[in-house]
Amino acid sequence: MSEKVRATYVIETALPLEKAAAVIANEQSSGTFVAVARETDELKARFAAEVSGVEQLPPSGLPPLPGASGDWSQVRRGRVTIDFPLDNFGPSLPNMMAAVAGNLFEIREVGALKLVDLDLPSAFAERYPGPQFGVQGTRDLMGRPDGPMLGTIIKPSIGLTPEQLGQLVSELADAGIDFIKDDELQGNAPGAPLAERVRVVTDVLNRYADLHGRKPMYAFNITDDLSRLEENHDLVAQAGGTCVMVCITSVGIAGVEFLRRHSQLPIHGHRTGFGAWSRSPQVGIAFRAFQKLVRLSGADHLHTNGIQNKFYETDDDVLASIADVRTPLLGGYETVPVLSSGQSAGLAHATYAAVGTDDLLVLAGGGIHGHPNGSAAGVHAMRDAWEAAIAGEPLDQRAARSPDLAVALQKFGRR
Amino acid sequence: MSEKVRATYVIETALPLEKAAAVIANEQSSGTFVAVARETDELKARFAAEVSGVEQLPPSGLPPLPGASGDWSQVRRGRVTIDFPLDNFGPSLPNMMAAVAGNLFEIREVGALKLVDLDLPSAFAERYPGPQFGVQGTRDLMGRPDGPMLGTIIKPSIGLTPEQLGQLVSELADAGIDFIKDDELQGNAPGAPLAERVRVVTDVLNRYADLHGRKPMYAFNITDDLSRLEENHDLVAQAGGTCVMVCITSVGIAGVEFLRRHSQLPIHGHRTGFGAWSRSPQVGIAFRAFQKLVRLSGADHLHTNGIQNKFYETDDDVLASIADVRTPLLGGYETVPVLSSGQSAGLAHATYAAVGTDDLLVLAGGGIHGHPNGSAAGVHAMRDAWEAAIAGEPLDQRAARSPDLAVALQKFGRR
Numbered sequence: 001m002s003e004k005v006r007a008t009y010v011i012e013t014a015l016p017l018e019k020a021a022a023v024i025a026n027e028q029s030s031g032t033f034v035a036v037a038r039e040t041d042e043l044k045a046r047f048a049a050e051v052s053g054v055e056q057l058p059p060s061g062l063p064p065l066p067g068a069s070g071d072w073s074q075v076r077r078g079r080v081t082i083d084f085p086l087d088n089f090g091p092s093l094p095n096m097m098a099a100v101a102g103n104l105f106e107i108r109e110v111g112a113l114k115l116v117d118l119d120l121p122s123a124f125a126e127r128y129p130g131p132q133f134g135v136q137g138t139r140d141l142m143g144r145p146d147g148p149m150l151g152t153i154i155k156p157s158i159g160l161t162p163e164q165l166g167q168l169v170s171e172l173a174d175a176g177i178d179f180i181k182d183d184e185l186q187g188n189a190p191g192a193p194l195a196e197r198v199r200v201v202t203d204v205l206n207r208y209a210d211l212h213g214r215k216p217m218y219a220f221n222i223t224d225d226l227s228r229l230e231e232n233h234d235l236v237a238q239a240g241g242t243c244v245m246v247c248i249t250s251v252g253i254a255g256v257e258f259l260r261r262h263s264q265l266p267i268h269g270h271r272t273g274f275g276a277w278s279r280s281p282q283v284g285i286a287f288r289a290f291q292k293l294v295r296l297s298g299a300d301h302l303h304t305n306g307i308q309n310k311f312y313e314t315d316d317d318v319l320a321s322i323a324d325v326r327t328p329l330l331g332g333y334e335t336v337p338v339l340s341s342g343q344s345a346g347l348a349h350a351t352y353a354a355v356g357t358d359d360l361l362v363l364a365g366g367g368i369h370g371h372p373n374g375s376a377a378g379v380h381a382m383r384d385a386w387e388a389a390i391a392g393e394p395l396d397q398r399a400a401r402s403p404d405l406a407v408a409l410q411k412f413g414r415r
Numbered sequence: 416m417s418e419k420v421r422a423t424y425v426i427e428t429a430l431p432l433e434k435a436a437a438v439i440a441n442e443q444s445s446g447t448f449v450a451v452a453r454e455t456d457e458l459k460a461r462f463a464a465e466v467s468g469v470e471q472l473p474p475s476g477l478p479p480l481p482g483a484s485g486d487w488s489q490v491r492r493g494r495v496t497i498d499f500p501l502d503n504f505g506p507s508l509p510n511m512m513a514a515v516a517g518n519l520f521e522i523r524e525v526g527a528l529k530l531v532d533l534d535l536p537s538a539f540a541e542r543y544p545g546p547q548f549g550v551q552g553t554r555d556l557m558g559r560p561d562g563p564m565l566g567t568i569i570k571p572s573i574g575l576t577p578e579q580l581g582q583l584v585s586e587l588a589d590a591g592i593d594f595i596k597d598d599e600l601q602g603n604a605p606g607a608p609l610a611e612r613v614r615v616v617t618d619v620l621n622r623y624a625d626l627h628g629r630k631p632m633y634a635f636n637i638t639d640d641l642s643r644l645e646e647n648h649d650l651v652a653q654a655g656g657t658c659v660m661v662c663i664t665s666v667g668i669a670g671v672e673f674l675r676r677h678s679q680l681p682i683h684g685h686r687t688g689f690g691a692w693s694r695s696p697q698v699g700i701a702f703r704a705f706q707k708l709v710r711l712s713g714a715d716h717l718h719t720n721g722i723q724n725k726f727y728e729t730d731d732d733v734l735a736s737i738a739d740v741r742t743p744l745l746g747g748y749e750t751v752p753v754l755s756s757g758q759s760a761g762l763a764h765a766t767y768a769a770v771g772t773d774d775l776l777v778l779a780g781g782g783i784h785g786h787p788n789g790s791a792a793g794v795h796a797m798r799d800a801w802e803a804a805i806a807g808e809p810l811d812q813r814a815a816r817s818p819d820l821a822v823a824l825q826k827f828g829r830r
Contacts, residue, residue, distance in 0.1 A: 029600070036571060036784040038571060038575060039574075044574075046574065047571075062477075063477060066694065067694075067726070067727025068727070087606055088573055089604050092639055094602075094639055095602030095665065098599045098602065101691065102599060102662070102688050104690075105694055106726035106728070107727070155453075156451060156453060157444075158445055159445050168453075184513045185503065187510030188505060189503055189504050189505045190502050225508070225509060226641065226670065247512070247517070250510065250512045251667060251669050254640065254670050257640055257641065258642055272513050272517035273513065275521035276520045279521060280480060280695040280699075283699075284691045284695075311482070312480065312483070314481075314482070369451040370450065375452070
């Protein structure tokens with residue numbers, strides 16, 4: 001039997017679910033809105049997408065998206081799976097996307113349609129090598145063989161002079177940070193050009209590594225026009241930098257894959273802008289499907305948010321995202337989940353209890369730089385909290401002998 | 416005064432509109448969730464995004480997106496404009512997107528947020544050359560100096576053998592078609608590889624051009640991994656092809672711009688998948704903003720849908736999209752609107768009356784290939800209808816002396 005791509009959608013429709021699913025399958029494979037010559041039964045047998053599963057769900061109670069047809073008092077909601085012959089597009093992510101995430105969002109037969117999962121055949125693994133570094137490669141590069149990889153984001157996100165940046169990086173390295181990243185808003189702006197940031201930061205970190213035998217990883221945001229990505233990457237690699245970051249929706253998932261072909265460094269994948277696809281329960285692409293595309297494309301790190309984050313996702317959402325990223329894909333594609341947004345020391349115990357691993361990159365921006373005693377104290381507080389969580393030592397007990405942690409809990413709270 | 420990017424959003428929030436807008440402006444420029452050291456007043460004065468306009472709108476009546484905070488009985492809806500200093504990211508589309516369309520979709524302070532427009536300073540025009548061909552270049556290449564550019568999509572969308580494809584293209588050329596395109600589902604699949612399609616189609620069209628002095632334009636769908644785009648483009652160009660097509664959301668807007676730097680041919684931009692961004696009134700990116708990004712990136716043609724289309728958009732939506740694409744951007748960036756989806760001869764008069772121009776690429780797929788007397792008759796019907804519309808001849812009057820048009824109206828109806 002020929003190979004298939006199985007796409008899972010949650011839809012809402014005034015049609016019987018089977019019928020709506022059949023419309024989608026037809027629209028996204030050999031059909032159009034009228035029968036045409038040459039669309040033979042033989043052609044359909046080979047190329048038609050097939051509905052392989054329909055599971056009824058309770059209606060959402062939400063009004064339909066604009067343009068939905070039919071009598072909405074008869075609404076049906078369900079999870080439907082559609083199998084697309086791989087031969088329709090071959091193992092090409094961009095071409096597959098035109099089928100599984102193309103015009104179907106616009107059809108009138110549905111009042112809601114979200115792509116929630118994708119099951120891909122092994123042909124994709126043959127074409128896409130995926131992450132080069134994953135957990136172990138990242139640990140090796142940053143010199144953190146075990147325990148959580150603790151990191152921070154440069155704050156303020158933009159506006160620091162190169163000198164201030166160098167000073168801050170030096171302070172963070174001295175405080176024992178594993179990982180630092182540019183904010184996603186910091187690109188290649190006139191006031192802080194990438195080349196200048198690379199020069200200043202790698203200077204500090206190379207000197208630190210010479211003295212201490214360990215180089216904290218710095219993810220330079222090299223997001224830019226695609227024609228500049230290779231040059232930006234090379235700038236980092238040649239200066240001794242150990243990580244490049246891209247905003248996935250800015251360069252496109254295809255842009256991540258393009259960078260992966262050239263990259264000699266871990267790729268830190270920031271999900272900024274993903275909310276445009278994910279936040280509506282009625283349309284778009286859910287994280288489970290998105291993260292598979294990103295991992296196939298070769299991102300070594302992927303943002304999942306963290307618990308108690310400042311964004312819309314619930315802790316359950318976040319924990320499901322972390323679990324998704326940690327689930328092997330086609331037997332591999334190991335990407336490090338990046339917990340970020342509103343993170344601070346007081347969340348370590350709850351996070352570790354829920355996630356059950358320390359193969360994580362945990363980032364606190366404000367939760368480190370907003371520490372009343374400064375960024376270095378913020379790093380100490382994070383490290384102490386995570387050490388306690390892993391050792392099974394209660395948070396308060398540890399705080400009693402860690403003044404930096406005690407202050408952090410007072411400032412940022414706990415879960 | 417320094418240059419700004421002005422982004423316009425429609426938001427819904429339980430906060431006063433000014434306050435919600437300020438949260439967005441802060442989150443997307445120098446701020447984070449707590450005050451941090453080094454975020455000086457001087458830094459904020461230079462880098463902070465500013466709320467430049469707040470216009471109250473009636474509430475949508477929709478329940479908020481997940482995770483919205485506050486008392487929703489106090490909902491406010493409004494159009495807010497935020498000015499971002501260009502210096503925060505420089506004239507780079509991918510970096511700008513991380514600011515104007517980044518984390519803001521995920522913040523709890525809004526229960527709906529859609530990016531509806533972008534006003535860009537001229538620095539972007541200096542960096543991005545935009546469409547190479549536009550209306551006139553497209554007309555010149557296809558040999559259609561005036562009147563609408565009439566085209567079709569290969570149907571069935573996938574599954575034809577190269578021989579069937581060649582035969583169909585020959586028939587369409589003989590019938591006087593201006594433009595033919597691959598379906599967006601037809602990429603570089605094992606059963607119909609791009610190289611084979613290019614060979615067969617350009618053979619037919621080169622021979623046709625030798626005989627008739629006019630070469631219909633064929634848009635080959637070269638969508639693929641970005642590392643293959645240049646090679647795919649060259650395959651088309653070297654064989655004498657005159658257009659390449661990409662699925663914009665599959666390659667990313669940045670992927671279109673990447674192709675533009677290399678391309679010697681018009682770029683046909685298909686919007687498949689855009690519905691994931693556009694269909695919800697509560698989240699995503701509206702067409703007005705999207706089309707500016709696509710035009711800056713260099714697409715010569717951009718799909719707008721047509722009136723009475725099979726998708727969710729109303730005729731008003733479609734007409735606004737066509738008008739948007741025809742509105743000069745930074746003094747230029749001429750892109751041809753592509754009217755597609757459920758189009759047929761019976762819509763010519765209504766379309767022309769509403770749009771008032773024939774600088775359009777009007778595509779009928781099923782509306783040509785589903786013609787009871789075959790695809791060539793379908794082309795004749797479209798041409799006759801549009802000629803009549805432009806000449807001011809009523810549809811029925813023309814149908815009385817055009818049997819192909821009469822049959823088309825009977826089959827597909829009219830508006």
